[in-house]
Amino acid sequence: MNENTDMNEKTLLPEEPLVRIQNLKKYFKIDNKKYLHAVDDISLDIMPRETLGLVGESGCGKSTVGNLLTRLIPETSGEVIFDGKSLFQLNKDEMMKMRREMQMIFQDPYSSLSPRKTIRKILKEPLELHQMCDKDNLETRIIELAEMAGLEPYVLDKYPHELDGGKRQMVGIARALALNPRFIVCDEPVSSLDVSVQATIINLLMDLQEKMGLTYLFVSHDLSVVRHISTRVAVMYLGQIVELAGTDTLFGNPLHPYSVALLSAVPKIDFGKTSHRIVLEGDVPSPVNPVSGCRFFGRCWMASEKCKEHDTGLREVEPGHFTSCSCYDEVKKRASEKLRNQEKEEVKNGKESVR
Amino acid sequence: MEELLKIEDLSVEYRSGGGTAKAVNQLRLTIHKGEALGLVGESGAGKTTTALAVLKLLPDHVGFVTNGKITYKGESLLDCSEKQMTEIRGKKISMVFQNPLSSLNPVFTVGHQIAMGLRRHQKMSKKEAQQEAGRLLRMVGIAEYRLNDYPHQFSGGMRQRVGIAAALACKPELLICDEPTTALDVTIQAQILELMKELQRKMDTSLLMITHNLGIIAELCQNVAIMYAGEVVEYGTVERVFSHPAHWYTAGLLKAIPNLAGPRDRLSSIGGKVANAYELPEGCKFHSRCKCCSQRCAGEQPSLVRIEDNHYAACWNARRNKNE
Numbered sequence: 001m002n003e004n005t006d007m008n009e010k011t012l013l014p015e016e017p018l019v020r021i022q023n024l025k026k027y028f029k030i031d032n033k034k035y036l037h038a039v040d041d042i043s044l045d046i047m048p049r050e051t052l053g054l055v056g057e058s059g060c061g062k063s064t065v066g067n068l069l070t071r072l073i074p075e076t077s078g079e080v081i082f083d084g085k086s087l088f089q090l091n092k093d094e095m096m097k098m099r100r101e102m103q104m105i106f107q108d109p110y111s112s113l114s115p116r117k118t119i120r121k122i123l124k125e126p127l128e129l130h131q132m133c134d135k136d137n138l139e140t141r142i143i144e145l146a147e148m149a150g151l152e153p154y155v156l157d158k159y160p161h162e163l164d165g166g167k168r169q170m171v172g173i174a175r176a177l178a179l180n181p182r183f184i185v186c187d188e189p190v191s192s193l194d195v196s197v198q199a200t201i202i203n204l205l206m207d208l209q210e211k212m213g214l215t216y217l218f219v220s221h222d223l224s225v226v227r228h229i230s231t232r233v234a235v236m237y238l239g240q241i242v243e244l245a246g247t248d249t250l251f252g253n254p255l256h257p258y259s260v261a262l263l264s265a266v267p268k269i270d271f272g273k274t275s276h277r278i279v280l281e282g283d284v285p286s287p288v289n290p291v292s293g294c295r296f297f298g299r300c301w302m303a304s305e306k307c308k309e310h311d312t313g314l315r316e317v318e319p320g321h322f323t324s325c326s327c328y329d330e331v332k333k334r335a336s337e338k339l340r341n342q343e344k345e346e347v348k349n350g351k352e353s354v355r
Numbered sequence: 356m357e358e359l360l361k362i363e364d365l366s367v368e369y370r371s372g373g374g375t376a377k378a379v380n381q382l383r384l385t386i387h388k389g390e391a392l393g394l395v396g397e398s399g400a401g402k403t404t405t406a407l408a409v410l411k412l413l414p415d416h417v418g419f420v421t422n423g424k425i426t427y428k429g430e431s432l433l434d435c436s437e438k439q440m441t442e443i444r445g446k447k448i449s450m451v452f453q454n455p456l457s458s459l460n461p462v463f464t465v466g467h468q469i470a471m472g473l474r475r476h477q478k479m480s481k482k483e484a485q486q487e488a489g490r491l492l493r494m495v496g497i498a499e500y501r502l503n504d505y506p507h508q509f510s511g512g513m514r515q516r517v518g519i520a521a522a523l524a525c526k527p528e529l530l531i532c533d534e535p536t537t538a539l540d541v542t543i544q545a546q547i548l549e550l551m552k553e554l555q556r557k558m559d560t561s562l563l564m565i566t567h568n569l570g571i572i573a574e575l576c577q578n579v580a581i582m583y584a585g586e587v588v589e590y591g592t593v594e595r596v597f598s599h600p601a602h603w604y605t606a607g608l609l610k611a612i613p614n615l616a617g618p619r620d621r622l623s624s625i626g627g628k629v630a631n632a633y634e635l636p637e638g639c640k641f642h643s644r645c646k647c648c649s650q651r652c653a654g655e656q657p658s659l660v661r662i663e664d665n666h667y668a669a670c671w672n673a674r675r676n677k678n679e
Contacts, residue, residue, distance in 0.1 A: 057540040057541070057542060057543075058540055164628065194397040194398055194567065194629075195397065195567060195608060195611050195612055196397065196607065196608065196611050196624055196625035197624070198611070199610075199611035199612075199613075199622035199623065199624035199625075200624040202613070202622055203621060203622055203624060206621075221540065221541070223541070223615060224612070224613040224614055224615045225613050227613065227614075227615060227619065228613035228614075228619050228622070229613075251615065251616075261542060262541060262542065263615070264545075265541040265542045265544065265545035266541055266570065266615055267544075267545075267548060267568065267570030267571045267573065267574045268570050268573065268574070268615060268616075269569055269570055269573040269597055269609075270573065270616075271573070271594050271597075271598065277545055277549070279542075279545050279546055279549055280542045280545075280546075281496075283510045283512055283513065283543065284540075
């Protein structure tokens with residue numbers, strides 16, 4: 001166990017990314033002419049020891065990215081380079097070895113654990129499969145894993161259905177840790193849990209990261225959870241990344257109209273202020289044969305004619321801050337204008353705020 | 356303000372082969388005309404059960420009201436016959452359910468389902484009802500031509516809006532919303548919240564909002580009741596309860612939620628497990644998980660006491676001082 005990892009190491013982030021995603025695409029075939037563009041040309045670096053948050057609405061392709069990185073589904077095109085090695089070139093044996101380095105924690109702790117196995121057996125399986133541990137040390141290692149994930153040893157003899165959601169998710173985490181991975185894809189690990197349990201799991205994930213020097217890709221639709229846990233955040237819309245920045249930058253100074261709307265949509269506990277928000281009309285359009293030009297055009301509250309044809313792609317507009325909006329420099333101004341107008345209109349109509 | 360719905364000492368049990376689960380215990384709540392009340396709690400706290408008991412929709416032969424009174428404008432709902440209840444459901448009290456997929460009937464068009472209540476309660480002709488259904492659909496932001504579509508042809512957010520349109524069809528005085536946005540994305544949730552705010556303003560509908568999302572409560576409601584193990588442990592104005600929680604459970608809940616603004620401190624979680632409804636502990640139901648548990652808590656059950664005006668908590672060691 002790499003428990004005495006030097007804290008200083010954490011501040012000195014190495015230049016080389018641990019995971020490098022290049023022009024990754026995943027199209028699902030619907031019929032001869034129709035393709036569902038689940039992930040459409042995304043490029044992304046994940047640095048060692050960071051937590052990259054991936055947010056977006058349902059159907060935007062964020063889980064597909066996680067599944068592609070762990071090679072649970074085949075890619076359409078593009079490349080993922082993990083620690084210098086191209087993942088999609090590896091054969092079966094090499095991939096098997098690679099899986100020790102990358103693990104996954106799933107959203108639903110009910111369906112991701114086999115109901116027919118005890119927790120001990122669930123944790124034993126990866127250790128035996130990858131011959132990570134000789135027989136004599138197996139039991140010690142299993143207990144160690146359980147402890148790391150905050151489980152008491154008596155849990156080991158139980159079956160998944162005997163545990164509550166939080167405990168089950170801890171089993172999922174213990175299983176992911178079994179092979180000493182460096183990289184873990186967390187696919188909505190807390191969204192099926194109650195708030196008090198959610199806090200326990202978030203704290204656990206953050207502690208483990210510090211202790212073991214883990215790198216996370218944290219996929220979630222819950223913006224406040226993502227803000228809490230992430231170093232950097234990528235916002236996805238219809239299979240593309242529309243904005244990427246450090247957490248505080250993204251939440252403090254979003255430079256894409258979609259990020260702005262997403263942030264303003266979250267209900268806040270904020271008294272004294274009348275809350276106004278930018279409400280997006282309609283639903284997310286279908287990712288089947290999407291239109292050219294900016295994908296967000298149909299729902300954008302600041303779209304102009306030129307956005308319809310012109311898609312600028314993701315580009316760096318400030319150091320470390322990427323956006324795909326061609327009018328990114330106007331976002332802030334237009335957003336405050338829009339909110340001011342809303343307020344004026346409300347006063348004019350003589351409407352009173354609910355509170 | 357006029358009292359609309361009054362729940363007094365309500366207890367509900369679920370009986371099955373495995374034992375008796377005490378889902379709601381001695382619950383007291385009042386909703387006034389035009390008021391929006393939030394009901395907060397973790398899963399298994401008895402929020403939905405309370406709502407179902409009000410509408411007498413508890414599952415037959417399993418769910419039983421064992422004690423208490425529910426009065427709607429002075430009329431006792433528990434004494435109503437099924438026929439009388441049919442006149443109340445949808446007309447005076449409506450409900451929006453959590454799962455928009457399973458609460459709509461897949462074999463009827465949405466227009467038919469919205470018009471159903473109108474035809475029954477308002478005695479409208481088929482044509483009138485269809486017209487009115489079209490107007491309601493427009494109100495929730497769906498084009499009228501979709502009246503003849505079936506639920507599966509709509510997305511999740513639109514289905515929930517259909518559910519809301521149906522619930523509002525007969526202009527009920529009280530709307531019970533059971534986690535109406537939990538299954539939805541944030542941008543769609545925002546649309547629904549704005550719609551509800553508008554309804555409150557325009558139609559003066561009273562609202563019982565059941566959710567575990569404290570942000571929604573803060574935006575929509577004036578008062579909030581926090582539930583734990585089938586009991587209301589704290590009640591008060593939203594602002595007061597959220598800024599100066601008196602019960603330790605409320606305080607813990609508020610600290611466990613990650614924020615969108617402010618410092619990113621470590622989250623404090625509430626240790627232990629939610630009380631088991633099959634074997635409820637003695638005394639305060641929360642005492643085994645409470646940070647501030649005293650001897651008295653384990654033996655004696657606290658009742659709701661006044662902390663100050665419009666703020667009540669059921670705790671022997673209530674946080675009266677905000678600096679605690």
